[in-house]
Amino acid sequence: MRIKVINPNTTASMTAKIGACARAAAGQDVTVDATNPPYGPVVIESHADAALAVPGILEEITAGEAAGYDGYVIACFGDPGLKAARELARGPVVGIAEAAMRTAAYLGRGFSIVTTLSRTVGQARDLAAEYGVATHCLGIHACEIPVLDLETDPKARAVILGACEDALASDGSDAIVLGCAGMADLCHDLSAELGVSVVDGVAAATAVVEGLLRMRLATGKLGEYALPPVRAISASAS
Amino acid sequence: MRIKVINPNTTASMTAKIGACARAAAGQDVTVDATNPPYGPVVIESHADAALAVPGILEEITAGEAAGYDGYVIACFGDPGLKAARELARGPVVGIAEAAMRTAAYLGRGFSIVTTLSRTVGQARDLAAEYGVATHCLGIHACEIPVLDLETDPKARAVILGACEDALASDGSDAIVLGCAGMADLCHDLSAELGVSVVDGVAAATAVVEGLLRMRLATGKLGEYALPPVRAISASAS
Amino acid sequence: MRIKVINPNTTASMTAKIGACARAAAGQDVTVDATNPPYGPVVIESHADAALAVPGILEEITAGEAAGYDGYVIACFGDPGLKAARELARGPVVGIAEAAMRTAAYLGRGFSIVTTLSRTVGQARDLAAEYGVATHCLGIHACEIPVLDLETDPKARAVILGACEDALASDGSDAIVLGCAGMADLCHDLSAELGVSVVDGVAAATAVVEGLLRMRLATGKLGEYALPPVRAISASAS
Amino acid sequence: MRIKVINPNTTASMTAKIGACARAAAGQDVTVDATNPPYGPVVIESHADAALAVPGILEEITAGEAAGYDGYVIACFGDPGLKAARELARGPVVGIAEAAMRTAAYLGRGFSIVTTLSRTVGQARDLAAEYGVATHCLGIHACEIPVLDLETDPKARAVILGACEDALASDGSDAIVLGCAGMADLCHDLSAELGVSVVDGVAAATAVVEGLLRMRLATGKLGEYALPPVRAISASAS
Amino acid sequence: MRIKVINPNTTASMTAKIGACARAAAGQDVTVDATNPPYGPVVIESHADAALAVPGILEEITAGEAAGYDGYVIACFGDPGLKAARELARGPVVGIAEAAMRTAAYLGRGFSIVTTLSRTVGQARDLAAEYGVATHCLGIHACEIPVLDLETDPKARAVILGACEDALASDGSDAIVLGCAGMADLCHDLSAELGVSVVDGVAAATAVVEGLLRMRLATGKLGEYALPPVRAISASAS
Amino acid sequence: MRIKVINPNTTASMTAKIGACARAAAGQDVTVDATNPPYGPVVIESHADAALAVPGILEEITAGEAAGYDGYVIACFGDPGLKAARELARGPVVGIAEAAMRTAAYLGRGFSIVTTLSRTVGQARDLAAEYGVATHCLGIHACEIPVLDLETDPKARAVILGACEDALASDGSDAIVLGCAGMADLCHDLSAELGVSVVDGVAAATAVVEGLLRMRLATGKLGEYALPPVRAISASAS
Incomplete structure (x- = not known):
């Protein structure tokens, strides 16, 4: 089981702290990797911050899918981009809020x-x-x-x-x-x-993703959360 | 009174149609300009599409503030980026939904x-x-x-x-x-x-913004919708 | 466009003030007439006051229909008689609350x-x-x-x-x-x-009615708000 | 215990039927009188009907207070005028809906x-x-x-x-x-x-009023339902 | 009409007081008997107390059915066992809360x-x-x-x-x-x-049961509240 | 970590099946024991069944506390006795619904x-x-x-x-x-x-309890869910 924990802001020291807390909540057979997008706001304290963090979060999801991660945690209390991330990932995605x-x-x-x-x-x-x-x-x-x-x-x-x-x-x-x-x-x-x-929430979301994975539960892919057209992902750059 | 109507997707023919409908709903003393972001999804049909359209919407708001627009319409039925746009604009912002x-x-x-x-x-x-x-x-x-x-x-x-x-x-x-x-x-x-x-909704939102402007009503700026730190806006590029 | 603003109480000085505020909120191509019923409570401060004001309000609506008004504002914050007025008028009726x-x-x-x-x-x-x-x-x-x-x-x-x-x-x-x-x-x-x-609310309701009229929107007349039998109106006198 | 059952419409045959049903639901020590206003709609089938029935209902309440009734039933399923009636009566008022x-x-x-x-x-x-x-x-x-x-x-x-x-x-x-x-x-x-x-509802409301009276319970008179100024009642005539 | 008032706790002095209050609220043609289960908590002040009182309450209902009572009051403000009691009784059961x-x-x-x-x-x-x-x-x-x-x-x-x-x-x-x-x-x-x-609530519930009986109203027995299999009742002892 | 899974009914074959499903959902460092009360209904299909199962469930909780279990699952979809069980246990208690x-x-x-x-x-x-x-x-x-x-x-x-x-x-x-x-x-x-x-729900509740235990989270014990007086537990027998 491999879980990717995404810190939506770009502050590396916070990413490290979040990774440590997520790992402490996970079982021994679980790999937890913490990361943050390469661009975006350094901290999320407004609706605008959250909105601008989402493209980077979604790139991390897409990269995670390519790398074979089983599930994801979005580690900001506003749960930015959660619904979009659920569309893009095959496995479960859980927000810390x-x-x-x-x-x-x-x-x-x-x-x-x-x-x-x-x-x-x-x-x-x-x-x-x-x-x-x-x-x-x-x-x-x-x-x-x-x-x-x-x-x-x-x-x-x-x-x-x-x-x-x-x-x-x-x-x-x-x-x-x-x-x-x-x-x-x-x-x-x-x-x-x-x-x-x-x-x-970081520990709680990690535990929830681990539980979902162990029970082999994932986002429903037949309706609202079906994988969207590829356009949606590639169009984020000008 | 100058109202900027933002089509969140990048399809110019739709922007033109939206502009015409907005103009038809506005009073004679109102200038209505329709635009769309220079980058982003060509159409919005998923949560991911909507999320990726928001940075472009917010750039249009910021540009609109610099150009002196009095109010804004966000012309996609999911109202993407509405709360963030309200933070960034001094005047009213209304979504078509x-x-x-x-x-x-x-x-x-x-x-x-x-x-x-x-x-x-x-x-x-x-x-x-x-x-x-x-x-x-x-x-x-x-x-x-x-x-x-x-x-x-x-x-x-x-x-x-x-x-x-x-x-x-x-x-x-x-x-x-x-x-x-x-x-x-x-x-x-x-x-x-x-x-x-x-x-x-395009006509309805234009009429609402016109009404708010005529009554001199705008988003409250003392709390949640106060202008966020400048970082929030400039950090969207890597 | 002609809008009739009905002050539900019978205090003429208040009717004048309400008319001035409604006119200030309306566009230049809109005629706003303010009136009040010839009978009823001088002020509305209780459920009983509101109830007793409604027959007069409805007579003003009926008279307004005969005079060809396009829409109506009911200018008391309890919105007395709003649903009944919507039945009787062809065009939109909006309460200030x-x-x-x-x-x-x-x-x-x-x-x-x-x-x-x-x-x-x-x-x-x-x-x-x-x-x-x-x-x-x-x-x-x-x-x-x-x-x-x-x-x-x-x-x-x-x-x-x-x-x-x-x-x-x-x-x-x-x-x-x-x-x-x-x-x-x-x-x-x-x-x-x-x-x-x-x-x-007086300004707000006037702006809403004006917007509805410009968009050619009116109360749905196929169900609950269809014109009621004539009896309903004429039976109010003993 | 004397309960006045008010049929809000002016159809006497219906008043008689309502009175019989109310009486059948009441205890032996309860007097139930059924009445209807002398003016108003002959039947209530619209919001306008209901609104125009209320002044007559309230006159029946006022007359009932003068005659010493202990409680009231408003016998139309829309409960017209219920809140206003509660203001005017000292004892309980219950609607059949x-x-x-x-x-x-x-x-x-x-x-x-x-x-x-x-x-x-x-x-x-x-x-x-x-x-x-x-x-x-x-x-x-x-x-x-x-x-x-x-x-x-x-x-x-x-x-x-x-x-x-x-x-x-x-x-x-x-x-x-x-x-x-x-x-x-x-x-x-x-x-x-x-x-x-x-x-x-006629039986149910009669039983509820009887129960309230037996328990000596009545509308609270310290706030919203305090007796309104006399104006409210007398001003209904032009 | 015979109403059985069940005090869910086993404190006899409280049962007596409850019986007196219930009787005072009932009509003259109503017999009110107050009782309490022979076993269970002496008072109900926690979820556990309430849960442990329910088997005794249900035995009182079953005994009441055998004795021909027409309706029941459960006289504890948490309404313990109300839904189960409604399954077991043919007539109405009302909780004091x-x-x-x-x-x-x-x-x-x-x-x-x-x-x-x-x-x-x-x-x-x-x-x-x-x-x-x-x-x-x-x-x-x-x-x-x-x-x-x-x-x-x-x-x-x-x-x-x-x-x-x-x-x-x-x-x-x-x-x-x-x-x-x-x-x-x-x-x-x-x-x-x-x-x-x-x-x-003791008086109120007694009045409600009396009213329901006088109107010949009882719990619906075609669905959720149909009499459950006998097992359910006899299985409470080991 | 030791989790006790309580099947509220007394059907041993079902207890065995529940235990197997719970164990399959738990981590390797978790002991899962499944049990059922020695008395109570053989199956829970009504409100009365559920009510009569609760005393046995609570005895299993009390026995579990004496035996040092860390957390509990109540394995019936109606979550019978959940609130009372939370009062009696120091650690987390989770229902399968x-x-x-x-x-x-x-x-x-x-x-x-x-x-x-x-x-x-x-x-x-x-x-x-x-x-x-x-x-x-x-x-x-x-x-x-x-x-x-x-x-x-x-x-x-x-x-x-x-x-x-x-x-x-x-x-x-x-x-x-x-x-x-x-x-x-x-x-x-x-x-x-x-x-x-x-x-x-059996798997889900086991995963939730395991997660709560790993995060060292338990029912709040300062208010509604504080341990109730001993009486509450011992009084269930006549």
Whole structure:
């Protein structure tokens, strides 16, 4: 089993961190390779960022198909390009937002999302509705820490911990969902400090893809997600 | 008032047709310019097509801002890139699917959508839900005519008319919504033959943008739709 | 194009103000006439008020049909009698609540409604749900100013401005919707002071009717909104 | 305990039938008086009919308050004027559509509504949603029998029985709800022939009002349903 | 008419209190017998408690059928075993949560639930959604008083009154719903002190069953609620 | 990692089959033990069956806690006792209906459920709504094969295949969900014959529990799902 984890932004240090977290969640018989597109935004913090990242994501999917990968993870909490990627891949493709939210739904009545910037809160709420967990999602809390500062700001970890504590207190939730792939490495420490489960979407999506592969389940290819005409892929360059 | 109508695909003959329909719906004091991106898919019939069209759409928005346009129409029934475009433009941006569906909601209890390929039906249903007209949307009917054949297939018009008649009979709807910008020029003839209102999204979106401009209404710029960092725009090239 | 704007209450000064706001939103080739029924409540602040205003509204529609009007606006935020009016008119009929809310939905993720008395808040919430904008409607805020005091209370304008500011702060909304036709004249000043779009339903509904007329769209007449038996209209007198 | 049952239309024979059915459902210590307004439509089959019936209904409520009635039934399946009536009465007011649908919800997973004209189907669906039984309402079936023909057409009973049988077969429902007060007298016969419960809203609403009175429960009078200003009532005449 | 009221827990003093409240709500021609299972949890405060109470409830239903009861009330606010009981009984079975909530929905725009422990709040919210009153249920407030303490804690009554007052103030509701059968006896006193209707589910469910019996309505027996194979009942013992 | 798979009915041959399917879905480092309660219904085909199975399920959970299991699967498509089991276990507990449906939601726009008896269809629909996949669940199809006949009826397999084919054709779904643990062994053969993914909940739930354990995620224990008082467990015997 070979799973390709795609970091939609072009920041290599984040790709490395995401790869480590994905590998830690996978079984021993699974190969996990993490990558990012060669071009695109260095970080995704707006609808425009997400839109501009998608062509690169789709090229990574196409390259992955040529290289024989069995399944894919799209490792940005907005799940950019997920539907298009499902068209292009034969095997399963899972976004970290859908995996994190659906995984958290198994843990009790509801969860709180702790994310980076408040301008992304609406998007997270839309995804919760699309993925059928609107009633499980009890609150979405922004730390106001830009994604790239997660790695460099020495106060980031304390701010995130505080936001998690506030979320648990105000929402009465059973679990925390981390709303950014850049927080993946904080997952176990936060859980230990908070005393509740903390769900990292990178790990969750990797586990979901592994499970789908082991059960030999893949995207339906008879209708909406059938492979589109080749044009669709080659036309992205001017 | 200057409105820029963006045809997201790169087929110039369709851009010309869209421009004519938009102009016919606008007031005399409004300038309507129709354009399409210089690169991207020649037609949009899949999630991948739509995703790959978005960078070009956003470049057209950015160019439009530099040229001083007051508002924009995105003229593809999937409304690709709408949220990102709203971030980048100061004035209003309206998609033809949202405009067509909300306009049809004023015409009675419900409408039927008649569209091109069945693989796009799920997307249309998602948009109806997102735009708050799920209960108004009484049925979505595919003609199985590819977009480009709309202009060349001599039987296309009869097939579409038949699909509209079937939709009215089975759904009991009060109006027809045309599910593709490439059908815009058929609107008035179909209406005359069917005896019910037929809504073309190109005209509807142009009318909505004109109305918003006349009322001096624009996208809120204090939160989710504030102008994103410049990086987001320039990073699309490798 | 001739549009008849019906103020459902019988306060002539409000009818004049509504007419001025509707005219300002219409194109140059549109005639806008504002009127109110000769009998009925002087103001609409309860379900009973609204119910008792409807026979007069319907008489104005019937008179309008005889006079050859092309379309109608019902200018009270509860949209009283809208469905019955749609049965009686050949052309489009639009309520200011539906037009204001759907128009505001084009401006971002969500809007706040600022209205008069708290006893009308439930009604506004019902309408938001009916019109498909329940998720866009982020809050409804009552000023506790009776409708007639809007014209006479020197503090009214400041109270409304304060309510708008509070609404924006608490709801994080992208626009304000004014929840009473009697506030229509405050629209542009409030927008300038608040720095966000402020939607007046009188203007919005006039723009929608004008757009529908230009696109030759009208209420479906084959089913629920077919012209009812004549009895229905003449039986209203004892 | 005195309950006033208001037939919103002005057809006296229907008022008599409704009164008999209401009385049969009430306990021995309950006085049930049936009445109809002195003016208004002779039958309610459109939105306009319903709207024009409301002033007369509200006059009956006001007269009922003066006469000391404890509670009210509004006996038309569209529940016209229900919210306004709740404002004007001190005691409970119940519509036959809400009572019939909520009563049927106790009888299993779902019910089918059998009603008169297809132009009223949309209204019934709206009410099912408003009353929280959208998932219980498995189908709405029109007999295409005008209300007044229910009493005179010798084939009406057979047509209604057939519509009930079709509804049970197609919807898999656990009960039938009769969608018109004019069908109230058919309730027990239909039930015997169909082998399932048949709910008549006149009986159901009378039972609900009786139960509310026995439990000393009434409309909340602190907010939306507080008694409105007197103007609202007296202003209905020119 | 004979109605059997089943207290799902095994606390006899509570059974007696429930019986008295049910009897007070019934008509004079109705026999109301209250009982509880001979085994099971002494109180129901968790999902496990509820689950373990159900076999005893079902034995009471089976015994009731043998004894010729016409209808049943399940007198615990979680409505444990309601669907299974509906399968086993020929006549109607009503839970106190569904009856209380649907009854309160007749009293205005919305109600607040005041209940015992916060761990039951999620369950109450689920039931409000299942019974179609999610929009009517404006708040659920826990007193943090264990069920058995309702009878022994001298401060319980004051705490409940305070919780009701807080609920009315924060929710703007039109009525209070008591969220535990053990509070049934407080209903009329609370209503007098609060000035709004207070709904006790024991009384409400008894009134609903009586109404259904008088109208000769019962659970549909052709589908999901048909009598299950005998095995289902006898197999509960090892 | 040790996972206990509980077959809620008492049919040992089914327990063996379920155990084999669960083991096939688990990783090599996972111990999967399948068991069933010593008492309870031999098969679950009604609400009463399910209710009577729950005490035995909860005893298996309690015994599993004493034996040190890390997580649990409840292997009946109605997910009986799931919430109570989550209270009693420290680690994760997953039902096969929730796992099957959420897993299928990753495979495209929607799935069809193929189940045993039509009297269980309503329950499946309720669970789809509760688990947030109501829009993904495009149809529920009953084979009318009793659970125990799945193992003995030589025609069962062909009937199920036919039902799957009908479901795909009528629903346009991307995957099939098997609506009974007794069908688990048919999963891969059906998938090969149908050409779409077929989801068996036993495998899916085992994969989900394994994933949760590897990520060290468990039910939140601070609120609704905190361990209930000991009484709740011991009181189940008379």
